[in-house]
Amino acid sequence: MAIQGPDVEPHFPFPGWSLTYPEALPFPREPFAEALDEHLRLFETHKRGILDALREAATSEESHLSVCDLATIIETWKDKPDTVKIGSRGELATYIRANRGLVHPLFTRPIGSHTFVAIATKTVLSLHLAKVTGFETQRFDLVMVKREVAFEPTAIKNRAVEPLHVTRWRAPDGFRYAWTVAPTEPASEDDAIDRFIVRDGPKIRQAMVDFAASHPGKWPIAFAMCMREAGDGLEVLDRKSFASMAAQFPKIARAVAMTNDEALLPVVVVLGLCAGLRWLQLEKGDRALPPSIFEEADYPADEHAKPFFAPPEPEPEPPPPPKKDPARAMRYILEEQAVDDEIDVHLSQMTKEEIDADMKRAGFDPAVEHATRWIRHDVIEAMYELERDETRFWNEEGDFKTRPGKKVT
Numbered sequence: 225m226a227i228q229g230p231d232v233e234p235h236f237p238f239p240g241w242s243l244t245y246p247e248a249l250p251f252p253r254e255p256f257a258e259a260l261d262e263h264l265r266l267f268e269t270h271k272r273g274i275l276d277a278l279r280e281a282a283t284s285e286e287s288h289l290s291v292c293d294l295a296t297i298i299e300t301w302k303d304k305p306d307t308v309k310i311g312s313r314g315e316l317a318t319y320i321r322a323n324r325g326l327v328h329p330l331f332t333r334p335i336g337s338h339t340f341v342a343i344a345t346k347t348v349l350s351l352h353l354a355k356v357t358g359f360e361t362q363r364f365d366l367v368m369v370k371r372e373v374a375f376e377p378t379a380i381k382n383r384a385v386e387p388l389h390v391t392r393w394r395a396p397d398g399f400r401y402a403w404t405v406a407p408t409e410p411a412s413e414d415d416a417i418d419r420f421i422v423r424d425g426p427k428i429r430q431a432m433v434d435f436a437a438s439h440p441g442k443w444p445i446a447f448a449m450c451m452r453e454a455g456d457g458l459e460v461l462d463r464k465s466f467a468s469m470a471a472q473f474p475k476i477a478r479a480v481a482m483t484n485d486e487a488l489l490p491v492v493v494v495l496g497l498c499a500g501l502r503w504l505q506l507e508k509g510d511r512a513l514p515p516s517i518f519e520e521a522d523y524p525a526d527e528h529a530k531p532f533f534a535p536p537e538p539e540p541e542p543p544p545p546p547k548k549d550p551a552r553a554m555r556y557i558l559e560e561q562a563v564d565d566e567i568d569v570h571l572s573q574m575t576k577e578e579i580d581a582d583m584k585r586a587g588f589d590p591a592v593e594h595a596t597r598w599i600r601h602d603v604i605e606a607m608y609e610l611e612r613d614e615t616r617f618w619n620e621e622g623d624f625k626t627r628p629g630k631k632v633t
């Protein structure tokens with residue numbers, strides 16, 4: 225076994241922003257059950273080496289990271305020794321970015337001494353949540369506390385054809401296809417905070433309710449982070465703790481200090497160089513909430529006083545290339561990517577109603593085929609042949625045409 229680490233890049237950026245990252249798709253466990261059971265054995269085999277590497281990386285003075293900011297991947301391939309790599313969550317997310325279902329959990333920083341462990345074998349890649357125990361006795365151990373947070377087949381292809389992301393993987397009985405629409409960019413930073421609250425509000429509220437129940441006499445405040453490069457995080461503390469941030473966010477600090485209603489739960493969402501204050505209710509109801517606040521951080525001159533990681537000033541980016549129309553986008557992908565891309569692009573141009581209509585015309589029942597998120601390759605191929613032969617085609621110039629005398633449904 226070879227362990228690669230602990231040369232960790234502490235602020236390695238994530239491969240995207242959790243608010244705009246394409247949705248993860250569910251995969252059936254049955255085809256991978258045997259391999260996933262083998263993943264558990266691999267974890268037990270290598271956990272001592274992982275623990276030693278985590279401890280070395282977490283105690284390094286040059287690139288200090290907490291255990292919860294570190295992540296591990298075990299890789300095992302036929303006729304090769306197993307390897308164990310230690311890095312930051314951002315490094316692991318970038319390393320496995322082709323499997324976006326595993327990237328999604330990595331965005332969120334685990335609590336305490338929890339850490340993510342990914343395991344890759346020939347057929348499947350899985351992500352698990354482990355915990356370092358034994359701090360009281362100094363007899364440390366690494367225990368898996370949540371098995372299979374996510375898993376995806378290694379033989380997977382993701383293709384971005386705006387506005388859709390098409391995913392294809394090979395099941396035991398043939399290819400399966402699914403597609404999802406990527407979230408749009410928030411209109412503003414304030415809009416991003418609202419979107420974050422809609423997505424994570426129930427989880428944040430429950431964490432604050434749990435804090436209030438276990439800390440009698442203390443008022444909770446939630447600090448949430450949702451940053452493009454540093455990922456997401458959540459911490460619930462006593463409301464008095466916000467006094468330490470008053471210098472950076474004075475408007476938000478005053479609003480929190482002036483609200484004495486214990487039934488109102490303040491949530492501060494930090495996007496990096498700005499933050500927003502939103503309110504939740506301790507008990508579910510329809511009562512009016514205090515106004516929301518958005519505030520740019522008022523950082524002192526001393527760079528070391530910044531309470532949150534602020535990425536360096538970005539270099540000017542080249543102007544984006546002009547958007548291709550669907551015909552030219554398809555032509556580009558066929559020329560540059562190849563291998564079944566024509567089907568992927570064809571899917572991305574159709575609405576659900578068009579897909580259901582073509583399924584019926586090809587002799588399939590849409591209700592049966594939509595029982596899961598995945599559509600069988602035979603169905604997709606029949607739909608594609610139907611469309612290609614009867615109605616639509618792309619000419620040599622890459623333009624979308626309708627065959628004479630044929631009606632486009």
